[in-house]
Amino acid sequence: MRINIVGSSGCGKSTLGQHLARELALPYIELDALFWQPNWTPAPDPAFLARITTALSAPGWVLDGNYDRTRPIKWANVEVVIWLDLPAWRILLQVLKRTLRRSLKGEVLWAGNRETLRKALFSRDSILLWAITQLGPIRRRYRAVMADPSWSHIQFVRIQSQQALTALRTDPRAFLTAVA
Template identity: 45%
Template sequence: MRRIAIVGTTGSGKTTLARRVAQRCLIPHIELDALQWEPNWTPAEPQVFRDRVRLALSGDRWVVDGNYSAVRDIVWQRADTVVLLDYPFGLVLRRLLRRTWRRSLYQEELWNGNRETFRQSFFSRDSILVWLLRTYWKKRKQYPVLFQQSEYAHLSTVHLRSPKAAEQWLFSCEQHLL
């Protein structure tokens, strides 16, 4: 486990787990959202995004988090391990509500000056909460199918169904990465 990709639905804790892996194992953390989003929530041009991802993943050891299908080929071809966070919907929804409320209330800067607002988060069709509703069940079905594709046969896959399982995995991977 030298190059780890962490995937899962919106709000599942991908970035939190990736940060913890990076901190404990002293490897770089790459957050795909930070490479994708320009100021004012403008997505990077597709080729710019792909180039940023290639550069970010050029090292020998890293942990990356994110679900962007536009760069999955780059990420998964370089990765040796993919970790799927597959938590129950209620847990993910509670976490996402809490995180979104906090970010909106305190106007936490995310990437390139972007911040979540109450209006955007709770009253917009572009809401992260609406995105969760649209993608949660699709992603749960999609990842196991992707893991079976021949181009990803080199990957070791880890399917975590609870925060407790994630803690146990983090402890075990820490032993392998140090």
């Protein structure tokens, strides 16, 4: 099975991705880990796209992340795209909690990077600001791509409630079969 989990920052892509990978015995791939280099330097597109191509060469995987420019590569052979489209209040709460946890604990992220409260909450690069301003555009984009016949080979699953998310987490195979 080849699954891509998408949605806004803080919606729970990584948490769900890691869980599904464990439950389905598939490799877990995080696009942020392929994109970010030391000192929060973005990877140049040729290197980033090459890393994705290599990572997706396995017969099955759970991939988390958006990065629209990667869609032709990641969706060429994907079977299921799970769009975590939870309520805005929940996403913002999750972003805030995650940012506080990472910052206060000094968690090491991709390529040795760390979030700081100042940058994460009080700068133009604020992840909280990003989540707030990008929620609407992300919803418009995914509604459009789900209707695009270019992607008709993909089973799209839109998760809009905690109940649906819990059902998916409880028995992923049964849930994905039921919504097919």
